[in-house]
Every structure is written in C-alpha cells, then in structure tokens.
Amino acid sequence: MTYAAATQDQLLAIRVNAGIGDLAQSARFASAEPDMVEAIVEGIGQFAAGEWAPLNRLGDLEGSKLANGVVRLPEGFAEAYQAYVEQGWNAIAGPVDFGGQGLPFTLACNVLENLGTANMAFNLLPMLSVGAIEALEHHGAPELQQKYLPKLVSGEWSGTMNLTEPQAGSDLGALRSTAVPIAEGEHAGKYRITGTKIFITWGEHELSRNIIHLVLARLPDAPEGSRGISLFIVPKYHVNTDGSLGSRNDLRCVSIEHKLGINASPTCVMSYGDNGECIGELVGVPNRGLAAMFTMMNNARINVGNQGVQIGERATQQALTYARDRIQSARAGSPGRAPVAIIEHPDVRRMLLRMKALTEGARALLYYTAGQVDRGTLGDTGAAARAEVLTPLIKAWGTDVGIEVASLGVQIHGGMGFIEETGAAQHWRDSRIAPIYEGTNGIQAADLVTRKLGLEDGQALLGLIADILRDGGDEPSLAALAQDCTAVADWLRSDASLDDRLAGSVPFCTMLAVAVAGWQMLRQLRAVEAEDNPANAAAKRASVRFFLDRIVPEATGLRASAIAGAADLYALDTAQLAG
Incomplete structure (x- = not known):
C-alpha cells in the first residue's frame, strides 16, 4: 500500500479555494507567503509518506492493546510521534x-490531511490535540493557558475530548459526571471529578508525556439538561507550579473498544475519581461548558470531514495502482483478443474517475471551508457565518464521500478487495467511523436545516447559493442544482414543519454540499486553464467534467426527497414498523 502525497492538488486547493494569497495580505498571516506554503505542503507530505504511512498496515493488524492500565502501540509509533513533535508540525497554526x-x-x-492519508488511526492523536488547543485558546483563563498551552501546542502533551457516557450518547444533557468544588487544602479552588466516559479517542497511551483531558461534568447546583454542563481540564499527571509533572491523577482507562476499523487508535472507556481524588480545573464559565466544548467540536467536525478526503485519496491511489497492474480480459469491441489492464475497461474507468472526482471535490470543499474559517479569524463576520454553514457540509458529505470511494476501491480490486491482505478493505473499515463521531451525519444535516438555515435571517445560506449562481451559473448542471437548492431552502423556511425539515435534511445537505464542491472545482479548472501547463489542465478538466456531468445531476435528483415531508416516515406506528 504505497502512498504519495497529493501535493499539487493540495496546493491548488489552498491557493484557489482557501485563497491563501489573500490571507497572506493580513498582518496576522503575513508569513504564509508562497515559498512558505509550498515548503510546508511538500515537507509534511514527505514526512507523512516516510514516517507514518509505513505504520498504517501494522497498526491495523496489531492494534492498540491495554495491559495493566497502560495502552501500548505497535513498534515504531512512539518514534514516529516524537519525530512529528520535534519537527514542529503540531505547532503550525498554534498561537x-x-x-x-x-x-x-x-x-x-x-498537515492533518497528509498525516491522515498516511495513517488515519494515528492521525486522530494530533487531531484531538488541535481541538483542545482551540478550546483553551478561546475559553481558558490566562493561568490555564500558561500552564497547558505551550506543551499542547508543541505536541509534547496531547489532548482529548470527553463527552459521551454510557447512558448519554448524542444527548449531552443526560450526562451524569459530577464536579464538586474543593474549598480547602492543596487543591482549593479546583474540583473533584467523578464519572465514566466512553468512546474517548486516544484516552490513554504512552506516546506523549501527559494527556490533557477536557471533560464535561455537572456542578452540584447545576440546572438540568444541557444548560447545566461545565467543562474541566483533567490532566493524566498533575502539573506542578514550575511546569514539571507531578503525581498521577485519579483516572484510568478501564478498557479499549474492539472496533471495525481505526484499530491503532485506542478508543477508551475512562473512569474518573474511583478513589475520590480526581482533580480538575474549570474552563470558562460555570454551566457554559457546551459553548466551550463546541469550539473544539466545530474544529473537529471540519477535521473529520478532512478524513473523508484522506481515506478517499489513499483508496484512490491504491485502486489506480491495482487497476494499472491487473491484467484481465480483452477490452470490449477491440479487434484483438489480448487481455489488457483492467484500467482500460469502461466500467473500471467510470469507478476510478468517480473516486478521483469525488475526492478532489471533497478536497475543494474542505479548503474553501478552511479559508472561510481563517477569514472569520481575521474579523470577516460574513466569512465566519459562511464557515458555520459549510461545516456540516464538509463533515457530512465529506465523510460520505470517504465511504463511497473506499467501497469503490474494494470493488475495483474484485475478489482481492474482499481479502484483507491487499489492504483495500482496511480503507473501507477505517472510513466507516467518520459519519458517526463528532456528531452523526444526521445531526449535521439537522443542524443545517434548523440553526444554519436561519443564520443571519437565512442570508448566510442563501447568500452562499447566490454566489454559486453568480460565479458558476454559466455551467448548466451547476446552475440547475443551485436553483433547486434555493427552492428547497425556501420551502424549508416557509412551508415545512420541523418534522418535514428534519425528514428532508440529509438529501438537502448532500445537494448543497455537491453544489459548493462543484463550484469550487470549477474555480480550480479556470485557474489551471489560465496557466501554461496542458497536462495539469487536462487532468483537472477530466475530474471537473465528471463531477459536473455525472455527480451534480445525481444531487439534483434529490430535490423530490428533500421536499417529500415527514408523513411517509410515520405511515406506520412504532409497533407496526418494529413488528
């Protein structure tokens, strides 16, 4: 399973879709000059291919293992993570x-795209740390920032997100973990944390020197539901006043989950306060923990959408290699009967081009979203609102793309794709978690048709569609899809009940995501055609035309489903449906 970074397509997306040149005009991002950007993209691609990619199959086969309360990773992971820290990759966007x-x-x-394409399970470790940095930077008190951020930023310490409990999945209002204020003693002003959390990604390991858990819990006088949740920092090891590590906190990994994929990523059941001495520190305002945690989650949702790009790229590369080398049958209609490589057969070509177009489309959407986040950071309120609209699109559609492309990769391998030794199945198994965690894709679609639909009185979403029509309206398929998106959005905002909106949320989310991705791919093609590089233009033109001529019309066909309403969903009562 060889891997080479998609450096040129990444640079194109960063330049055209993210608009890195415009960002570099600001004082804050002035160092993001072309030479610096190119050095980073090429450097992380080489690092990922050389250091992390060789561990991908080993991590899948051996996985992470828990013994005597300690999680162990296969040989080579510790050294690869240390090299990542020492080379400064974790600190790229850190304060x-x-x-x-x-x-x-x-x-x-x-950075995360390249690391995740090389090794998706391993990449979850820095991905969660990036989110922890974001939460502390925006909501942590200065003393907490001074205490924890330097080593989180460097990667010497890693971070986690602790939300889910056995009885509380996506409904965070049902969580029961508690935080009791400490009035006296060495921990005065802090809190005793008690509770159990499940599905904690990289919750225990030995690769970083400390693990900084961000934990949601309730104060004794907290109101019921989600309005009564606070956020706490709970370190694996206490941190002394001089910054050195002290004794171990009262927390432990009870077990690690045996999963369908991402086997090298330890997904832990964490227990806090078994002995009544788990000490945490409050982040932000009491009972406002969800606001702080959602800063981290929004970051993570974009990065999970990124995982769709990652697994799509890896599966596409492997499928192309296999299709070029696998000789089978003569091409239909050819005068000779000599067998050819399967890449010559029309249906295999269709699948390969679909994989390539979907992956490049998801990448274009990813970097367009990232660029809007950066513009929001610079104070562009319109861009910040647009980033909010785009986030559920890249998370939901991006991860759906990852699954489809990985599945096509198995199909191209034929029977060998169903055999674990080829590695094609690993990509599909790894991809399947992404639509589930950080808010299921159904939750993303629901967010789109409720909160995001009404953002800025609807103009954040409708303005996005208007820009697609303004800039890409000369492309018939794209114009038709954008017009259908407008019609569905208008129906959702005016005539639809809440049940109707939720019933049509997933198809509408797909429609809008495909429209934005098609628009951004069209922008890429225009940029490439303006350059004197016929080979690049031909390759991009093939991907864009496939996307616009085949994938965009499929999304147009979702309009009827998006406005069908909820009545059919409840034609059977629960007993009839389940019986």
Missing part, C-alpha cells in the same frame, strides 16, 4: 504566544 507558528488554519488542515 504564537504559546510557541505556535500562528499560520492559517488552512495549513493545519493540510
């Missing part, structure tokens, strides 16, 4: 005041 390079979020996305 300058705490040792980061202060570069755009767009470039942090590129």
Whole structure:
C-alpha cells in the first residue's frame, strides 16, 4: 500500500479555494507567503509518506492493546510521534504566544490531511490535540493557558475530548459526571471529578508525556439538561507550579473498544475519581461548558470531514495502482483478443474517475471551508457565518464521500478487495467511523436545516447559493442544482414543519454540499486553464467534467426527497414498523 502525497492538488486547493494569497495580505498571516506554503505542503507530505504511512498496515493488524492500565502501540509509533513533535508540525497554526507558528488554519488542515492519508488511526492523536488547543485558546483563563498551552501546542502533551457516557450518547444533557468544588487544602479552588466516559479517542497511551483531558461534568447546583454542563481540564499527571509533572491523577482507562476499523487508535472507556481524588480545573464559565466544548467540536467536525478526503485519496491511489497492474480480459469491441489492464475497461474507468472526482471535490470543499474559517479569524463576520454553514457540509458529505470511494476501491480490486491482505478493505473499515463521531451525519444535516438555515435571517445560506449562481451559473448542471437548492431552502423556511425539515435534511445537505464542491472545482479548472501547463489542465478538466456531468445531476435528483415531508416516515406506528 504505497502512498504519495497529493501535493499539487493540495496546493491548488489552498491557493484557489482557501485563497491563501489573500490571507497572506493580513498582518496576522503575513508569513504564509508562497515559498512558505509550498515548503510546508511538500515537507509534511514527505514526512507523512516516510514516517507514518509505513505504520498504517501494522497498526491495523496489531492494534492498540491495554495491559495493566497502560495502552501500548505497535513498534515504531512512539518514534514516529516524537519525530512529528520535534519537527514542529503540531505547532503550525498554534498561537504564537504559546510557541505556535500562528499560520492559517488552512495549513493545519493540510498537515492533518497528509498525516491522515498516511495513517488515519494515528492521525486522530494530533487531531484531538488541535481541538483542545482551540478550546483553551478561546475559553481558558490566562493561568490555564500558561500552564497547558505551550506543551499542547508543541505536541509534547496531547489532548482529548470527553463527552459521551454510557447512558448519554448524542444527548449531552443526560450526562451524569459530577464536579464538586474543593474549598480547602492543596487543591482549593479546583474540583473533584467523578464519572465514566466512553468512546474517548486516544484516552490513554504512552506516546506523549501527559494527556490533557477536557471533560464535561455537572456542578452540584447545576440546572438540568444541557444548560447545566461545565467543562474541566483533567490532566493524566498533575502539573506542578514550575511546569514539571507531578503525581498521577485519579483516572484510568478501564478498557479499549474492539472496533471495525481505526484499530491503532485506542478508543477508551475512562473512569474518573474511583478513589475520590480526581482533580480538575474549570474552563470558562460555570454551566457554559457546551459553548466551550463546541469550539473544539466545530474544529473537529471540519477535521473529520478532512478524513473523508484522506481515506478517499489513499483508496484512490491504491485502486489506480491495482487497476494499472491487473491484467484481465480483452477490452470490449477491440479487434484483438489480448487481455489488457483492467484500467482500460469502461466500467473500471467510470469507478476510478468517480473516486478521483469525488475526492478532489471533497478536497475543494474542505479548503474553501478552511479559508472561510481563517477569514472569520481575521474579523470577516460574513466569512465566519459562511464557515458555520459549510461545516456540516464538509463533515457530512465529506465523510460520505470517504465511504463511497473506499467501497469503490474494494470493488475495483474484485475478489482481492474482499481479502484483507491487499489492504483495500482496511480503507473501507477505517472510513466507516467518520459519519458517526463528532456528531452523526444526521445531526449535521439537522443542524443545517434548523440553526444554519436561519443564520443571519437565512442570508448566510442563501447568500452562499447566490454566489454559486453568480460565479458558476454559466455551467448548466451547476446552475440547475443551485436553483433547486434555493427552492428547497425556501420551502424549508416557509412551508415545512420541523418534522418535514428534519425528514428532508440529509438529501438537502448532500445537494448543497455537491453544489459548493462543484463550484469550487470549477474555480480550480479556470485557474489551471489560465496557466501554461496542458497536462495539469487536462487532468483537472477530466475530474471537473465528471463531477459536473455525472455527480451534480445525481444531487439534483434529490430535490423530490428533500421536499417529500415527514408523513411517509410515520405511515406506520412504532409497533407496526418494529413488528
């Protein structure tokens, strides 16, 4: 399973879709000059291919293992993570005041894209740390930032997100973990944390020197539901006043999950306060923990959408290699009967071009979203609102793309794709988690048709569609899809009940995501055709035309489903449906 970074397509997306040149005109991102950007994209691609990709299959086969409370990873993981830290990749977009390079979020996305394409399970470790940094930077008190951010930014310490409990999945209002204030003693002003959390990604390991858990819990006098949740920092090891590590906190990994994929990523059941001495520190305002955690989750949702790009790229590369080398049958209609490589057969070509077009489309959407996040950071309120609309699109559609492309990769391998030794099945198994965690794709679609639909009185979403029509309206398929998106959005905002909106949320989310991705791919094609590089233009033209001529019309066909309403969903009562 060889891997080579998609450096040129990444640079194109960063330049055209994220608009890195415009970002570099600001004082904050002035260092993101072309030479710097190219060095980062090429450098992380080489690092990922050389250091992390060789561990991907080993991590899948051996996985992470828990023994005597300690999680162990296969040989080579510790050294690869240390090299990642030492080379400064974790600090790319970290705050300058705490040792980061202060570069755009767009470039942090590129670091994660390359690492995740090389090794998706391993990449979850820095991905969660990036989110923890974001939450502390925006909501942590200065003393907490000074205490934790420098080593989180460097990667010497890693971070986690602790939301889910056995009885509380996506309904965070049902969580029961508690935080009791400490009035006296060495921990005065802190809190005793008690509770159990499940599905904690990289919740225990030995690769970083400390693990900084961000934990949602309730104060004793907290109101019921989601309005009564606070956020706490709970370190694996206490941190002394001089920054050195102290004794171990009262927390432990009870077990690790045996999963369909991402086997090298330890997904832990974490227990806090078994002995009544788990100490945590409050982040932000009491009972406002969800606001702080959602800062981290929004970051993570974009990065999970990134995983769709990652697995799509890896599966596409492997499928292309296999299709070029696998000789089978003569091409239909050819005068000779000599067998040819399967890449010559029309249906295999269709699948390969679909994989390539979907992956490039998801990448274009990813970097367009990242660029809007960066513009929001610079104070562009319109861009910040647009990023909010785009986030559920890249998370939901991006991860759906990852699954489809990985599945096509198995199909191209034929029977060998169903055999684990080829590695094609690993990509599909790894991809399947992405539509589930960080808010299922159904939750993303629901967010789109409720909160995001009404953002800025509807103009955040409708303005996005208007820009697609303004810039891409000369492309018939894209114009038709954008017009259908407008019609569905108008129906959702005016005539639809809440049940109707939720019933049509997933098809509408797909429609809008495909429209934005098609628009951004069209922008890429225009940029490439303006350059004197016929080979690049031909390759991009093939991907874009496939996307616009085949994938966009499929999304147009979802209009009827988006406005069908909820009545059919409840034609059977629960007993009839389940019986």
